Amino acid sequence: MQPFRKHTGMVVPLDKVNVDTDQIIPKQFLKRIERTGFGEFLFYDWRFAADGKQRANQTGDFVLDAPRYRKASILVAGKNFGCGSSREHAVWALADYGFRAVIAPSFADIFSNNSLKNGLLTVALNDQQVAEIMRRSKQVEPYQLTVDLETLRVEDRQGFSASFAMDEFSRHCLLHGLDDIARTLQHEAQIVAYEASHLMRAEMKAIGTVK
């Protein structure tokens, strides 16, 4: 996993609440069996018309495709970001597109977990702070933020500064890009002991006989 220590990048405002993973990566792209290449399909239905052409609607291009936001690597969005389906493809799409961090008032649990496994930092700030970043990212051009996981701070060059919380263990894993599975396997003796005292039932063993 790619470690996350500190990142400075352009900010794009996605001023919506409850952005679900069906929007982040629509179902038609879940049939791929690879982990890579999802970035071009990010927010597909919002960015592209049904014929695959980039969408221009009454309000202009979808915010990601507006020229000033094209190089953004930090997404700021409304509350409950990543709700819905457990599809990790949503995180793969965000990361593959080039996002390193998402800032929102809150995140869905499974989305947060999936992000952690892929080095995508989810930063929860309060409503006012998110609104302020949203406002600045619309008014200031170009607008950059620095997200520092070591100091747990988000700062811009115009005086905005906020601290965020993250449990120490998740922070440690992200900072060092640690492989989760290897760490669990350090508990091999305990897993073996647990399994020895919780044997599989005879009836369940029969499942091995299904064709």
Next chain:
Amino acid sequence: MSETETMPARTLFEKVWDAHVVAAPEGQSALLYIDLHLVHEVTSPQAFDGLRANGRTVRQPLRTVATVDHNIPTTPRGLPITDPIAAKQIEALENNCREFGVPLFDMDSADQGIVHVIGPELGITLPGMTIVCGDSHTSTHGAFGSLAFGIGTSEVEHVLATQCLPQKKPKTMRIHVPGKLAEGVTAKDLALGMIGRIGTDGATGYVIEYAGDAVRGLSMEGRMTLCNMSIEAGARAGLIAPDETTFAYVSGRRFAPKGKDWEEAVADWRTLASDADAKFDRVVEIEAASLAPFVTWGTNPGMVVAVTECVPESNSFAQESEQRAAEQALAYMGLDPGTPIESIAIDRVFIGSCTNSRIEDLRAAARVAKGQHVNPKVRAMVVPGSQAIKRAAEQEGLHRIFLDAGFEWRESGCSMCLGMNPDILQPGERCASTSNRNFEGRQGRGGRTHLVSPMMAAAAAIAGHFTDIRNWQFH
């Protein structure tokens, strides 16, 4: 004083959690043992690739059970899969299961079905278990008093390799539903009413325990519907303490304990209920009598009103962000505020999904459809949750009722719940659906989904618009 008296009072969730802690390393998440890992074709290929890349194996192949459900067609079995990418994904699962020794109920299996339908139906899902699956609706299995939650593909790989998962302990929420659900008000309506009340992020960070007379009064099918929708309120898991209804459902199922094992298991399961003085981090009370048949009007399951109400005004929401979300939802849904729900005409009906595709759901829908005919402007499909349900329904003659009424009767799978297979809405089509998500484009790009119960869906198919099932004239 007995030992149990000195134990601190614990919730059902805490009892299941505690029984599965393999290790609790200082300053880290607890490592939980996973009793059962359900696998399907969409969220697993990258996980198996990860095992191969690192030279790892599946630690417990017999605690891992796979099936195909998400992108398989629901046209008659034996026809070729016309989508080559879907076919490749299905083939990848078959190859992975063969290579790693994982049991698979494939497309031609008599036991194939939606992963959250076949687990309970085969007696694989049992009270007190920890169950995971790369699918957010894994919460369904909590109906049995198991701790069941959805995971991403990295976690799928983790469980395949270690049969364990490091987890942060969630908070607990008790949703207490006193009273009795009225005729025509179902578990689906309880779920929708609950989400409407607490919001789609109301239970984020929590595990829900459902309790109260209305919950006790639900069948296992109803309990599965309720727990299934927990994730739509943000909770990764929703549990109901096992009771006689649970034991009666599980008893005699193919992979369930038998004989002396059964007696011991039931005795053990009886101890799972939350202690009387157990503390929850949050308690919500929903009077059963306050619930009605519900219909969603927007683009998330919390945007919901009773069938007797009207599409709300966006300025009826307190927060500016919610007002904007409502405006966007109304624009997407093509609805004007103030429109009576019962006047909204529909084009399609979908009866199916891991929320509402079980035999009881089909019986309820068939009871409405009996002797009636689907409105000529509506295309309606019934997709049983599993092959076993399809067979049972056909034995009861439910398929006859549906076919005579003009519904399509299809093969089992996730189908139009998420539209990964060819069953999708066309842009602008409006659908009364028994599924779980009304997100933009969920059932097909530009499609407009209204979530309802199976009875409400069947009635809408016949009427051509939403109608209050409580006034229905059954034939």
